[in-house]
Each structure stands twice: as C-alpha cells, then as structure tokens.
Amino acid sequence: MFLSHLIFILSAIGFILFAIRSNRQESFEKYLTFFSFLYFTATGTFLYLSYYSGTTSKFLDLYGVLNESITLLVPVVIVGLFGKKLSFSKTILVFLGVILTGILFTVTHFLIANLDGNDLIFYPSNTRLYYNVFLQLGYNVVLFVLFLSLLKRINFNETSELFDGVYKRVFSVLFIVYYIQDSLFFVGMLFSAKGETLSKGLYYFMLISNLLMAILLIALAVYTNWLFVLNKIKMSWQKISEEERNIEPKVFSFDIKNGLKDVKSWNDFKQVYADEFKEIIVEVEKLDFLSKTEKLYAALQPFDLSHKDIATLLSVSLRTVGTNFYRLRLKLKDNNFSSDFPYNLS
Structure with a gap:
C-alpha cells in the first residue's frame, strides 16, 4: 500500500514539473508532458481501485483500456x-491522431469482448478475455519494436545538445521498463484467467518497475526544463559561500559581447581571442577530457555574462x-577539477 501511494505522489510531481514549463517545450517534449499526465492518471486509477473502491465501473474499465492504448x-x-x-x-493534428488511434x-477491444451486463473487458468474467x-x-510488442527501431535511428551526436548520454539513458530506460512491465501485466492476467494466483514476485516486480518509472519521469522533467533553474540556485549558493570565505572569484569583466557574434564554437573562440584571452585558452586546453562544446562553455564561464546573454550570443536556448x-x-567534478576559473585540481 505504501509503495502504491508513493508511486502516485511521485508521478504527480513528475507531471507537475513537466506541466509548469510546458510553454517552453519543443514538440517532442510536449508529448513527454502528455505521457506524464497519462501515467499519473493511470497510477491514480490503480490506487483508487486497489484501496478505495471494491468494484470497477464500466467507465473506469473503458478509461483504463483507452489510457493504456x-x-x-x-x-x-x-x-x-x-x-x-x-x-x-501540426502538433494538434498529431495529438488528435494519437487520441483517435486509442x-x-x-472500441475494438469492446467489440471483441461482447460484454453482457456489467462485465468488464480485462476481467475473468469476460468469456473472450484471451x-x-x-x-x-x-x-x-509491435509498438515496443517500433519504439526501439526509431530510437536507434536517432543520431544523438548531431541533434539537440540536451540529449546527452545521461538524458538518453534516462529516456531509454523509462520507456523500455514501461513496455516490459506493461506486457508482463497482461501475461499475469492470462494466468489469472486460468484461476492461478499472480505470483508475489511478479506483483512486486511491477511495483518496483512503476516506482522506477516515476523516479525516471521526475529526472526527465528536471533535465527537460529545470536544469537552468537549479544551476542558478547553485551559482547563488557558490557566490554566498565565496563571500563568507572572503574569496574574490576570478572574473574577466571585459565586454566580449560584440566580438562573440563571430564565435559559435571553441575553434572560433581560439581564433578570435588568441591574443586577448590567451590565459583562458591555455587553461581550458589543458582539460582534454572536455568536448569542444564544453571547452567553449569553460572559456565563457569566467566572463560576467548571464545565461541569457550567452544564449543570445550563441543562438541557442536558455x-x-x-x-x-x-x-x-x-x-x-568527476575529474577532480575546480569549477571556478582558473581550473585547478581540487
């Protein structure tokens, strides 16, 4: 009972985190928000039927099938x-297409079941349950295979920088776990239809899977819309800490805004500022574990520029x-370096 309530609360948090900043989302992210809503309502329905209602109405039964589809x-x-x-x-058209397919x-499930009275579709009383x-x-299975096929085709190195290694893993694991646990639920239903009791192992596996999904949804929501806010909070904490220790962070306050219009990459930065900011370039080039994009941001960090300034100058999103x-x-941090310029071993 505790796990079911925890899953519902975490799924609600995930949906809220997605929904609050939905106006800033790209097309595919809006459907992540939609998924979080569907998952939240599904966990709520399961919780209600399991602990707060002894019976399932026809309405909830049909909604469950529609939600699942x-x-x-x-x-x-x-x-x-x-x-x-x-x-x-076009976003609305795709959305309507998804709803109509569901x-x-x-309706196909309903027609196959050929129900009488108050019978339910996925319930032993349905004589055509199999x-x-x-x-x-x-x-x-068809949708799972299609999902894996499309996922494999995405060239993550050439698309949005948001889809880095961590995001890709969270995204992939979330939906792979979802397809597997959902399929296992219906396998368990086949055993139930034979009069066999669903094994405790399978039951707890599904609970743990749903808990993992709820946590991954929150992580995905944070990566999608909230990293900028968290970074602002972290930076404000760092400034307070530096003031308390009377440390003056090394900041280059030169106005580089005009020059940066010609800088879109690390190579551009090195060419444009080879003489003016030689110290920065030398320090950053030592960090050979960084990608070229990360080196550009490491070089920009010492300047008195806001994230909004950098987003405008590099023509990228906040x-x-x-x-x-x-x-x-x-x-x-993973390589034991300081996050303040000059970057030294901490």
Whole structure:
C-alpha cells in the first residue's frame, strides 16, 4: 500500500514539473508532458481501485483500456518527433491522431469482448478475455519494436545538445521498463484467467518497475526544463559561500559581447581571442577530457555574462546553456577539477 501511494505522489510531481514549463517545450517534449499526465492518471486509477473502491465501473474499465492504448503509442510519437519542429496546428493534428488511434483500439477491444451486463473487458468474467489479452500483447510488442527501431535511428551526436548520454539513458530506460512491465501485466492476467494466483514476485516486480518509472519521469522533467533553474540556485549558493570565505572569484569583466557574434564554437573562440584571452585558452586546453562544446562553455564561464546573454550570443536556448554548464561542472567534478576559473585540481 505504501509503495502504491508513493508511486502516485511521485508521478504527480513528475507531471507537475513537466506541466509548469510546458510553454517552453519543443514538440517532442510536449508529448513527454502528455505521457506524464497519462501515467499519473493511470497510477491514480490503480490506487483508487486497489484501496478505495471494491468494484470497477464500466467507465473506469473503458478509461483504463483507452489510457493504456494511448500511453503505449505516445513513446513512439516522441522518438518519431525528436529533433523536429512542428507548428501548433501540426502538433494538434498529431495529438488528435494519437487520441483517435486509442479510441479505435478501445472500441475494438469492446467489440471483441461482447460484454453482457456489467462485465468488464480485462476481467475473468469476460468469456473472450484471451482474445483481448493476446490482442493487447500484440499491440505492445509491435509498438515496443517500433519504439526501439526509431530510437536507434536517432543520431544523438548531431541533434539537440540536451540529449546527452545521461538524458538518453534516462529516456531509454523509462520507456523500455514501461513496455516490459506493461506486457508482463497482461501475461499475469492470462494466468489469472486460468484461476492461478499472480505470483508475489511478479506483483512486486511491477511495483518496483512503476516506482522506477516515476523516479525516471521526475529526472526527465528536471533535465527537460529545470536544469537552468537549479544551476542558478547553485551559482547563488557558490557566490554566498565565496563571500563568507572572503574569496574574490576570478572574473574577466571585459565586454566580449560584440566580438562573440563571430564565435559559435571553441575553434572560433581560439581564433578570435588568441591574443586577448590567451590565459583562458591555455587553461581550458589543458582539460582534454572536455568536448569542444564544453571547452567553449569553460572559456565563457569566467566572463560576467548571464545565461541569457550567452544564449543570445550563441543562438541557442536558455535550456541548452543551462544543460551545457551543468555537464561542464559535472565533468570537472568527476575529474577532480575546480569549477571556478582558473581550473585547478581540487
């Protein structure tokens, strides 16, 4: 009971984190928000039926099937839209397509079940339960294979910088776990239809899987929209700490805004400022564990520039700036370097 309530609370937090900043999201991220909503309502429905209601109404039964059909389809849409910018009208059309597909599949389940009275689709009283379960398992497998195929085609090195190694792992594990645990649920239902009790091992595996998914959803929400905010908080804490210790951080306050219009990469920075900021270039070049993008951000960090300034100058989003500085500090820390210029072993 505790785990079920915890999963519901965490899924609610994940959905709220996505929803609050939904106006800043790219096309594929809006469907991440939609997925978080579907998952949140599914955990809420499960919690209600398990602990607060002894019976399932026809409405909740149909909603459960509809929710399942749509939620399974959304990850495929997300990877299909990754890196693509859709207009508002096209985003709505895709959304309507997903909803209509879910409704069509739900109607198909309903027609197959051929229910009498208050019978439910995925319930032992349904005499055609096997047909419904096998149809659902086939739907799961097809969409899972399609998801993996589209995921494999994404060239993460040439697309949005947000999709770095950590984000990719969180994103992939979340949906792979979802497809697997959902399929196992219906396998368990086949055993239940034979009168066999669902094993405790499978039951707890599904609970742990859902807990993991809820945590991964929160992590994904943070990576998608909140890293910039967290970095601002972290930087303010660092400034307070430096003031308390009477340490003057080394800051280059030269106005480089005009020159930076010609700087879009680390190589550009080295060419434009080879003489003027030789000290920075020498220090940053020592950090051979950084990528060229990370070296550019390491070189920009000593300047008195806000994230908004850098986003404008480099023609990238605020979220990209926040993500790159987060990644930079993480790599510096992992390699025992200071996150303040000059970068020295700490």
